[in-house]
Amino acid sequence: xxxxxxxxxxxxxxxxxxxxxxxxxxxxxxxxxxxxxxxxxxxxxxxxxxxxxxxxxxxxxxxxxxxxxxxxxxxxxxxxxxxxxxxxxxxxxxxxxxxxxxxxxxxxxxxxxxxxxxxxxxxxxxxxxxxxxxxxxxxxxxxxxxxxxxxxxxxxxxxxxxxxxxxxxxxxxxxxxxxxxxxxxxxxxxxxxxxxxxxxxxxxxxxxxxxxxxxxxxxxxxxxxxxxxxxxxxxxxxxxxxxxxxxxxxxxxxxxxxxxxxxxxxxxxxxxxxxxxxxxxxxxxxxxxxxxxxxxxxxxxxxxxxxxxxxxxxxxxxxxxxxxxxxxxxxxxxxxxxxxxxxxxxxxxxxxxxxxxxxxxxxxxxxxxxxxxxxxxxxxxxxxxxxxxxxxxxxxxxxxxxxxxxxxxxxxxxxxxxxxxxxxxxxxxxxxxxxxxxxxxxxxxxxxxxxxxxxxxxxxxxxxxxxxxxxxxxxxxxxxxxxxxxxxxxxxxxxxxxxxxxxxxxxxxxxxxxxxxxxxxxxxxxxxxxxxxxxxxxxxxxxxxxxxxxxxxxxxxxxxxxxxxxxxxxxxxxxxxxxxxxxxxxxxxxxxxxxxxxxxxxxxxxxxxxxxxxxxxxxxxxxxxxxxxxxxxxxxxxxxxxxxxxxxxxxxxxxxxxxxxxxxxxxxx
Numbered sequence: 001x002x003x004x005x006x007x008x009x010x011x012x013x014x015x016x017x018x019x020x021x022x023x024x025x026x027x028x029x030x031x032x033x034x035x036x037x038x039x040x041x042x043x044x045x046x047x048x049x050x051x052x053x054x055x056x057x058x059x060x061x062x063x064x065x066x067x068x069x070x071x072x073x074x075x076x077x078x079x080x081x082x083x084x085x086x087x088x089x090x091x092x093x094x095x096x097x098x099x100x101x102x103x104x105x106x107x108x109x110x111x112x113x114x115x116x117x118x119x120x121x122x123x124x125x126x127x128x129x130x131x132x133x134x135x136x137x138x139x140x141x142x143x144x145x146x147x148x149x150x151x152x153x154x155x156x157x158x159x160x161x162x163x164x165x166x167x168x169x170x171x172x173x174x175x176x177x178x179x180x181x182x183x184x185x186x187x188x189x190x191x192x193x194x195x196x197x198x199x200x201x202x203x204x205x206x207x208x209x210x211x212x213x214x215x216x217x218x219x220x221x222x223x224x225x226x227x228x229x230x231x232x233x234x235x236x237x238x239x240x241x242x243x244x245x246x247x248x249x250x251x252x253x254x255x256x257x258x259x260x261x262x263x264x265x266x267x268x269x270x271x272x273x274x275x276x277x278x279x280x281x282x283x284x285x286x287x288x289x290x291x292x293x294x295x296x297x298x299x300x301x302x303x304x305x306x307x308x309x310x311x312x313x314x315x316x317x318x319x320x321x322x323x324x325x326x327x328x329x330x331x332x333x334x335x336x337x338x339x340x341x342x343x344x345x346x347x348x349x350x351x352x353x354x355x356x357x358x359x360x361x362x363x364x365x366x367x368x369x370x371x372x373x374x375x376x377x378x379x380x381x382x383x384x385x386x387x388x389x390x391x392x393x394x395x396x397x398x399x400x401x402x403x404x405x406x407x408x409x410x411x412x413x414x415x416x417x418x419x420x421x422x423x424x425x426x427x428x429x430x431x432x433x434x435x436x437x438x439x440x441x442x443x444x445x446x447x448x449x450x451x452x453x454x455x456x457x458x459x460x461x462x463x464x465x466x467x468x469x470x471x472x473x474x475x476x477x478x479x480x481x482x483x484x485x486x487x488x489x490x491x492x493x494x495x496x497x498x499x500x501x502x503x504x505x506x507x508x509x510x511x512x513x514x515x516x517x518x519x520x521x522x523x524x525x526x527x528x529x530x531x532x533x534x535x536x537x538x539x540x541x542x543x544x545x546x547x548x549x550x551x552x553x554x555x556x557x558x559x560x561x562x563x564x565x566x567x568x569x570x571x572x573x574x575x576x577x578x579x580x581x582x583x584x585x586x587x588x589x590x591x592x593x594x595x596x597x598x599x600x601x602x603x604x605x606x607x608x609x610x611x612x613x614x615x616x617x618x619x620x621x622x623x624x625x626x627x628x629x630x631x632x633x634x635x636x637x638x639x640x641x642x643x644x645x646x647x648x649x650x651x652x653x654x655x656x657x658x659x660x661x662x663x664x665x666x667x668x669x
Contacts, residue, residue: 051296054296054298058298061214065214065215194599195599195638198599198602198603198634199635199638201603202603202607202631202634202635203635205224205607205626205628205631206220206244206247206628206631206632206635208224209221209223209224209244209626209628209631210256211236211289211290212290213259213263213290213299213301214299216255216259217255217256217259218236218256218259218260218263218290219236219241219244219256219259219260220236220240220241220244220628220632221233221234221235221236221289221628222234222235222236222237222240222287222624222627222628222629223609223624223625223626223627223628224625224626224628225624225625225626225627232287232304232308233624234289235287235288235289235304236260236287236288236289237286237287238264238284238285238286238287238315238317238318238321238322239315239317239318239321239373239374240628240629241260242321242324242325243629243632243633243636244628244629244632245257245260245325245328245329246328246632246636246649246650247632247635247636247639249328249329249332249333249649250332250636250639250640250643250646250649251639254329254332254333257325257329258329258338260325261322261325261326261329261338261344262338262343263288263301264284264285264288264322265322265343265344265347266343267284267285267288267301267303268281268282268283268284268285268347268350269281270303270305272305272307273307274305274306274307274312279305279306279314280354281350281354282319282350282351282352282353282354282355283305283306283314283315283318283319283354284315284318284319284322284351285303285304285305285315285318286304286305286306286309286314286315286318287303287304288301288302288303288304289301289302290302309371309376310371310376310377311370311371311376311377311378313369313370313371313372313376314372315372315373316366316368316372316373316388317372317373317374317387317388317391319351319354319355319395320351320388320391320392320394320395321391322347322351323348323351323395323398323399323402324391324394324395324398324650326338326339326344326348326398326402327339327398327401327402328649328650330401330402331648331649331650332649339402340404344402345403345404345408345409348399348402348403349403349408349409349412351395352395352396352399352412352415352416353412355392356412356415356416356419363384363426364419364422364423364426365384365389365392365423365426365427365483366384366388366389366392367383367384368381368382368383368384368385368388369382370382372385372388373385373387373388373391374387374495374533374559375387375533375534375559377547377550377552377553377558377559378546378547378548378550378553379534379538379546379547379553379559379560380489380538380546380547381481381482381489383482383483383484383487383489384482384483384484385481385482385493385496386427386431386479386480386481386482386493386496386497386500387493387495387496387499389423389427389431389496390427390479390495390496390497390499390500390503390505391499392423393420393423393424393427393500393503393505394499394502394503394505394652396416396419396420396423397420397503397504397652398652399416400413400416400417400420403416424505427479427500427505428505428506428507428510430456430457430483431479431480431483432477432478432479432480432510433472433477433478433479433480433490434472434474434475434476434477434513435472435473435474435475435476435477437477438464438468438469438472441459441461441464441488442461442464443461444459444461446458446459446460446461457483457484457485457486457487457488458485458486459486459487459488460486463487463488464490465490467536468490471492471521471524471535471536473516473517473520473521475512475513475516476513476514476516476517476520476521477510477513477514477516477517478492478497478513478514478517479496479497479500479506479510479514480492481493481496481534491534491535491536492525492532492534492535493533493534494525494531494532494533494534494535494564495533497514500514501514502650502651502652503652504652504653504654507654508654515590518590519590523615524536526594526597526616527563527613527614527615527616527617528597528601528615528616528617529563529597529598529601529611529615529616529617530563530594530597530598530616531563531564531594532561532562532563532564532616533559533561533562533563533564533610534559534560534561535561536561537555537556537557537560537561537614538553538555538560538561539555543555543560547560552622556612556613556614557612557620557621558610558612558620558622561614562610562611562612562616562620563610563611563612563613563616564609564610564611591637591641592641594637595634595637595638595641598634598637599634602630602634605619605625606625606626607625607626607627607630607631608620608623608624608625608627608630609623609624609625609627609629609630610623610627611623
C-alpha cells in the first residue's frame, strides 16, 4: 500500500510539473505574440506619422506656392487696374480736348485755341518687348555712334553728348532700330536663313535641357547625351549654368534665373561635411540634381559641395559665379528687390567673409587647390590660378553694387574696397607678361634680399619654357596662369584672360594687348574650332608628373589644350568690351570669324562638349553630345553681336580709383 501511495504521489507530481511547464510555455508564446503585434502596430504608427509629416510638408509647400501665385496675380491685377485708370483718365482728357476743339470750330472767332493733351512718359525698361535681330547695317550704325562719342570723349559736341546720354540710359532697353530701310535681299540671304535655323535649333536644345522642381524651371543640366553614361552630366552645375542664364536673360526670360539663384542660396545653408570635416558656411554647391520619388510622388534636391567631385575638391568659383549672376539678373531686369532681400544679402556676406578672412597670406590673391574651378582635374593650377583671381575680382566689384550700406554691410564694403585696390595692383603688375616683361624676367638676378628686390618672387630665369619666346608677339601680352614663390606658370588660360577684360581687371592697354595676342596667334589659340582653354598642352614627362598620367587630359584634349566652344561667348564679350578700339584698328571681324568657324561644325557635330587636336579638328574622345554650355555659349555670342548693348548685363567698367601710379623700385636699372 505504501509503495502504491508513493507511486501515485510521484505520478501526480510529474503530471503537475509537466502541466505547469506547458502552461508557462503557452504564456510565453502569448506574450511573444502580443509583443510582436505591439511592435508591428508601433511601426505602422511611426510609418503613418512619417507619411503624414511628408504630406504636411508637401501641403505647406503647395500653400506657399499658391500664396506666391495669388500675390503675383494680385500684383498683376493692381497693375492692370492702375493702367486702366490711367488710360481712362487719358481718354477723358482726349474727349475734353476734342469737345473743346469742336466748340472752337463752331464759334465764329478768329483765334483758334487748342487744349494740350498731356502725354505721360513710360518706363520702357519694364515693357515686355523682346529684341529683334539686328542686321549688319544696324550693328554698323550702333558701332559708328559708339566710336564717335568714344573718339570725342569729354569734348564731344552737344548733339553727340545727347546721343551718348541716350545710349547710357539704354541699360535695360533692348529695342532694335527699324529695319524698313534694309533691302529685303540682305535680310533673306541664304547665309542669314542658315544662321536663323541654327539659332532655332540651339534654342530648342537649350529648352530641352531645362529641369523642373515642383513645376518650376530651375536650371539646365550639363548635357542631353543619352548615348553615354550619365555620371554627373544630369546635374545642374553653377558655373555651367552661367551662359544658359545669360541666354535666358537676354531673351527676356528671367524666371528660371531667379529660381536658380534662390534655390542655390538655400542649398548654401545646408550642412556641408566631407568625412569628419565641416566646410565653411559660405561654400556654394558645385552642382545639384532633382531626385524624383515615384512611389511617394515627391521631389528632393541633392547637392554636391565637393564630397562627390573628382579629387574631393570644393568649388571655389561657384560662389563667385553666383554673385556675378545676381548682378547680371539685377542689371537685365532692372529689379533690385531680389538682391535686396535679407537672404541674398546674407548669402553674399557669407561668400565674401570666407574669402576675405585673415590668415598667413602675404598676397591679396586667393590661395586654391588644384581642380577647384572649370579645370576640375589635376592640371598644375594649385596656388593662385588666374581664373580664380579674375573671378574673385569681378565678384568683389559686383558685391560693391549689391550690398546694402547698413551696419552688417558697411564693414564688409570697406574690406572689399581695400582688397580690390591691392588685388588689381598685384595682378596687373606681377601676372602680366608682354615682350618687355619677358625680356626683364630673362635677365633677372636671383637670391635678392630686402624690399628693394626686383625679382620679388625669386623666379629662376632658367625656368622660362622655350615655347614662350616664340609665342610672345610684339605687340601683345596676356596674364600668365599662376604666380607664387619661385614659380611662374606661363601657360595661357583663356577664361582667366577673358574675365579680366570683362571685369576691367585688365587696363585698356592690357586689353588691347590681349586682343593683339589673340589675333597674332590665331592658329594656336583658335585653329579650326574656338577656343583653347589652355595653351600649350602638357606632354610626355611633364604630363606624367603634373597630371599624374590622367587619361582624360592627354595632350591637346579636354582641359589640356582642348578647344571649348562654350568659351566662345567670352570671346564675343571681350570684342564688344573693346568696341571703339576694334573699330579704330579695323578688327571687328575677330568675333565674327570665330562664330563662322563654330557654325560650320557645332550643329553638324551635335553640339559636342569640346574638341581635340592641336587645331581643334576632332570631336573630343570623351566629349558628350548636346552639351548645354556649347549651345548657350553660341546663343549668347550671336545675341551680343546682334545687339552690343546686351554687353551691359554682365560687363563692368573700369574704376579710376583702382589705377594707382605704377613705379619701379629704386634698384631698377
